[in-house]
Amino acid sequence: xxxxxxxxxxxxxxxxxxxxxxxxxxxxxxxxxxxxxxxxxxxxxxxxxxxxxxxxxxxxxxxxxxxxxxxxxxxxxxxxxxxxxxxxxxxxxxxxxxxxxxxxxxxxxxxxxxxxxxxxxxxxxxxxxxxxxxxxxxxxxxxxxxxxxxxxxxxxxxxxxxxxxxxxxxxxxxxxxxxxxxxxxxxxxxxxxxxxxxxxxxxxxxxxxxxxxxxxxxxxxxxxxxxxxxxxxxxxxxxxxxxxxxxxxxxxxxxxxxxxxxxxxxxxxxxxxxx
Amino acid sequence: xxxxxxxxxxxxxxxxxxxxxxxxxxxxxxxxxxxxxxxxxxxxxxxxxxxxxxxxxxxxxxxxxxxxxxxxxxxxxxxxxxxxxxxxxxxxxxxxxxxxxxxxxxxxxxxxxxxxxxxxxxxxxxxxxxxxxxxxxxxxxxxxxxxxxxxxxxxxxxxxxxxxxxxxxxxxxxxxxxxxxxxxxxxxxxxxxxxxxxxxxxxxxxxxxxxxxxxxxxxxxxxxxxxxxxxxxxxxxxxxxxxxxxxxxxxxxxxxxxxxxxxxxxxxxxxxxxxxxxxxxxxxxxxxxxxxxxxxxxxxxxxxxxxxxxxxxxxxxxxxxxxxxxxxxxxxxxxxxxxxxxxxxxxxxxxxxxxxxxxxxxxxxxxxxxxxxxxxxxxxxxxxxxxxxxxxxxxxxxxxxxxx
Numbered sequence: 219x220x221x222x223x224x225x226x227x228x229x230x231x232x233x234x235x236x237x238x239x240x241x242x243x244x245x246x247x248x249x250x251x252x253x254x255x256x257x258x259x260x261x262x263x264x265x266x267x268x269x270x271x272x273x274x275x276x277x278x279x280x281x282x283x284x285x286x287x288x289x290x291x292x293x294x295x296x297x298x299x300x301x302x303x304x305x306x307x308x309x310x311x312x313x314x315x316x317x318x319x320x321x322x323x324x325x326x327x328x329x330x331x332x333x334x335x336x337x338x339x340x341x342x343x344x345x346x347x348x349x350x351x352x353x354x355x356x357x358x359x360x361x362x363x364x365x366x367x368x369x370x371x372x373x374x375x376x377x378x379x380x381x382x383x384x385x386x387x388x389x390x391x392x393x394x395x396x397x398x399x400x401x402x403x404x405x406x407x408x409x410x411x412x413x414x415x416x417x418x419x420x421x422x423x424x425x426x427x428x429x430x431x432x433x434x435x436x437x438x439x440x441x442x443x444x445x446x447x448x449x450x451x452x453x454x455x456x457x458x459x460x461x462x463x464x465x466x467x468x469x470x471x472x473x474x475x476x477x478x479x480x481x482x483x484x485x486x487x488x489x490x491x492x493x
Numbered sequence: 494x495x496x497x498x499x500x501x502x503x504x505x506x507x508x509x510x511x512x513x514x515x516x517x518x519x520x521x522x523x524x525x526x527x528x529x530x531x532x533x534x535x536x537x538x539x540x541x542x543x544x545x546x547x548x549x550x551x552x553x554x555x556x557x558x559x560x561x562x563x564x565x566x567x568x569x570x571x572x573x574x575x576x577x578x579x580x581x582x583x584x585x586x587x588x589x590x591x592x593x594x595x596x597x598x599x600x601x602x603x604x605x606x607x608x609x610x611x612x613x614x615x616x617x618x619x620x621x622x623x624x625x626x627x628x629x630x631x632x633x634x635x636x637x638x639x640x641x642x643x644x645x646x647x648x649x650x651x652x653x654x655x656x657x658x659x660x661x662x663x664x665x666x667x668x669x670x671x672x673x674x675x676x677x678x679x680x681x682x683x684x685x686x687x688x689x690x691x692x693x694x695x696x697x698x699x700x701x702x703x704x705x706x707x708x709x710x711x712x713x714x715x716x717x718x719x720x721x722x723x724x725x726x727x728x729x730x731x732x733x734x735x736x737x738x739x740x741x742x743x744x745x746x747x748x749x750x751x752x753x754x755x756x757x758x759x760x761x762x763x764x765x766x767x768x769x770x771x772x773x774x775x776x777x778x779x780x781x782x783x784x785x786x787x788x789x790x791x792x793x794x795x796x797x798x799x800x801x802x803x804x805x806x807x808x809x810x811x812x813x814x815x816x817x818x819x820x821x822x823x824x825x826x827x828x829x830x831x832x833x834x835x836x837x838x839x840x841x842x843x844x845x846x847x848x849x850x851x852x853x854x855x856x857x858x859x860x861x862x863x864x865x866x867x868x869x870x871x872x873x874x875x876x877x878x879x880x881x882x883x884x885x886x887x888x889x890x891x892x893x894x895x896x897x
Contacts, residue, residue: 274664274797275782277673278519278680284663296794322517322781327795349517349781353507372520376683381524399521400681 220368222343223315223391226265227426227447236443238482239428240264240475241319241452243286244271244303245295247459247467252290254468256307260314262472263479266448267307268346271300271320278348280403282453285460297324297333301340308341317370317391319346325358334361344368344391352384359388373419375399375411382422392426392448393419397433403453406432409441416445436481443485451478501748503815508697508785511821513814516696517781521680526784530698532603537705542598549594553627554584556591556709560717560875565845572865573727573872578714578742580879581851587880588710588738589620593689595706597624600687607682608632610689611675613640613668614805615647616880617691622656632656635674637666640805647884665799668809672783692735693813696784700814707741714875715745726873728753728864732857733827734771734807736816738879743825754825755864756816757857759802761832771800773812774820774827787814803832803892804852806880830859836892839882851880852888 230237240259245252259267272290276283297320304316318337325333325347337345344367350358355369362369368391376399377385386393395415397407407415412429419427429442430450442449458470508514516526536542550556559582563575580588593610600608608630612618618634625632634651638660641648651658664670672690679688693703711729718726729746731739733756746752761770770776773788780789782797790798790810802808819825830838838858842850850858857876865874882889890897 273795275669275673277676277783278521280677281663288664291796296796298794323789323791323797324795326779326781326786327791327793348519349784351516351518351520351523353523354515354517374519374521376521376524378524385520396521399683401677404681 220343220366220390222313223266223368226313226315227392230265230447234486236446236482236485237265237428237448238263238439238475238479239266239268239430239448239450240455241268241270241450242471243283243290243456244269244300245290245293246286246456247289247464248293249299249303251464251467253303253306255471256303257310258468258472259475260311262475263483264475265314267314267316268319268450268452269300269304269316271297271318271324273321273324276321278401280401280453282403282457286456289460297328301336304342305340315343316341317344317346317368318342320348322347322350330357330361334365334367337367338365344370346370346372346394352388370394372396375415386423389423389425392428393423394450395419395427395429395446396431397429398431400431402431403434404432406434406438412442413445436477439478440481440485443482449482454478503818504697504701508701510815510818512779513786513817514697514700515786516784517786518696518784519680521683522676522696525679525683526696526698532599533698533702536599536602542602545598546595550709554590554594555582557713557717558582560714560721563846566842566861567865569841569845570862570865572862572870573868573874575861575865576718576726576873576875577878578710578875580710580738580877581881585616585620585623586883587616587620587851588707588741588877589617589691590623591709591741592691592703592706592737593617593620593624595702596687596689597621597628597630600630600689601628603687605685605687606630607686608689609635609675609678609686610691611635611668611671612691613637613671613808614884615640615644615651616806616884618656618658619647619650619654621689622651622654625656626654633678634658635661635671635678637668637671638662639666640668640671644805667799669783669797676783691737693737693740693815694735694783694785694787694811700785703737704740704744704815707737708744710738710741710877711743711745714742718873718875722873724873725749725752726875727751727868728755729875730755730757730857730861730864731877731879732756732807732853733758733812733816734809734853735811736813738877740813740815742875742877743819747824754819755860756825756827757860758827758829759804759807759856760829761801761803763831764829768798769801770829771802771807771809772829773810774816775829777810779817782811785814787817788812803835803888804856806851806853807856828860830856832892834859836889839889848878849882850878851882852885853880854878
């Protein structure tokens with residue numbers, strides 16, 4: 219539902235703070251551990267969840283999410299299992315928006331109509347499809363409109379003003395600003411660059427602006443949360459899965475989420491005070 | 494209305510061949526592929542660009558390549574006259590250089606200062622490194638770690654030519670992973686880098702652009718056969734991996750309705766649900782990978798499968814989008830040949846014609862006899878001998894159980 223996202227951003231706006239968008243990969247490292255993480259995310263401070271669905275050829279992702287996808291596939295992960303995890307999550311939580319994120323082919327394979335119905339039935343709110351630019355997402359738009367689902371569009375440092383109009387036409391939920399030209403988990407953009415980019419996007423749309431790519435540490439998240447409506451963190455969370463025993467994977471990920479959430483929550487309260 | 498008259502005009506403005514093709518790339522790359530398309534249109538309209546290409550073709554690559562009457566193969570099969578288009582005689586030993594030359598000249602025109610490429614067997618990597626050396630541009634070639642191990646001579650060639658060969662260990666460490674890594678590099682180095690794709694696939698305008706650069710094969714072949722035989726051939730044949738040599742041969746004949754277009758895919762160890770083949774059209778289904786919609790080897794969940802072929806140059810889970818379209822509408826026909834059939838054809842060609850073909854065109858050779866007999870004695874057939882077999886002697890020796 220687009221409504222769940224709209225409500226979440228409205229609530230946060232009243233509280234004068236940015237959202238933490240937490241990305242994890244479905245079925246990483248296995249279905250049940252992933253569900254444990256998923257269920258714990260809102261409590262740890264995630265305001266919005268991005269649930270990745272695995273793909274063999276994640277060409278816009280850095281090593282962290284590539285490895286997460288391979289772990290997930292090895293554990294039997296698929297788009298179907300991702301939808302099942304989303305459905306189970308929704309049984310435990312009515313208010314936290316959940317977005318699926320991944321690549322076009324698993325959806326092409328399932329069929330756009332079937333996918334839209336299944337997504338709606340699972341209680342998820344929308345998708346981000348990395349390799350489906352506005353020029354190619356007409357079939358998705360047609361089926362999503364019927365089910366009141368959001369297509370989150372991406373804007374990047376290479377998106378000029380002309381193109382931005384195209385990107386924003388048909389966008390809903392929020393706009394995902396990819397803050398650096400590169401793959402996920404690479405270096406972060408500077409505070410000045412992010413501020414300028416967010417201001418430019420704000421002039422062009424009323425949709426909330428989420429900033430991601432390269433945000434790994436609380437300090438980077440804090441700086442972005444001062445200007446953007448949401449901060450997206452992914453690689454830093456999925457890295458926690460592989461660094462120790464599987465039995466404690468959920469605990470490690472949720473602890474990291476809590477750290478980042480704390481930084482995002484305090485960002486505007488601290489604004490103006492010397493860092 | 495005869496829609497077939499529009500075949501030469503494809504793709505459409507969105508880069509579509511029917512439902513295939515398109516631009517399925519990350520938003521960061523969209524402005525770059527749009528920019529590339531603009532630059533390509535300008536180059537197409539500039540006679541100086543064509544003149545520079547032609548000069549390199551004549552004096553550096555060695556074009557036109559001969560159209561050779563394979564007399565003993567013809568006698569052996571007892572059907573149509575078999576001609577070989579000798580693109581294996583090009584500088585660097587394959588058709589790949591036709592495309593690299595065009596793309597790197599375009600990169601220079603666009604003011605790009607760094608070239609990246611992916612390679613599987615190493616032929617496209619060697620061709621790109623060659624042109625980059627000649628034009629004085631730094632070149633980084635992404636190659637799967639598995640392929641680096643299998644293709645050591647080509648790795649060394651690229652290094653001699655001054656290229657940096659970057660091993661790719663992600664995924665299965667083969668061609669598709671090399672392509673993923675090249676795309677990751679491009680998305681990171683957006684300002685100065687030109688991605689030189691090796692086959693007629695990828696986001697628009699690559700399938701069209703690579704086809705256009707490779708169409709020199711078909712243009713020459715068409716003029717040569719008309720001069721020699723006074724008429725068009727009954728069929729033209731080529732092997733299909735991504736399909737750049739095939740589309741280059743097919744395209745100038747596409748509106749000649751009497752000319753059959755026949756592609757031959759790699760059937761590996763047989764086309765079945767073990768997916769130990771690289772026959773995307775015969776054994777795959779449509780999907781989206783590497784920037785285009787096309788036939789792909791994939792499982793029920795849309796995960797891409799590795800495939801297999803004895804020929805590293807055909808070992809790719811997809812195919813160029815124009816072939817997907819030509820297959821669907823029935824304008825071209827796609828056959829297949831197994832590893833073993835290709836090996837037999839390799840040996841036959843060596844003994845009858847004194848030519849060691851690459852394992853890639855050996856797949857097309859494996860179907861040439863049947864097609865020639867089907868056409869009959871008065872017929873004419875052209876097969877593109879798109880690469881020479883020197884690079885494959887180790888693989889062939891291994892397959893025949895010979896230790897060198």
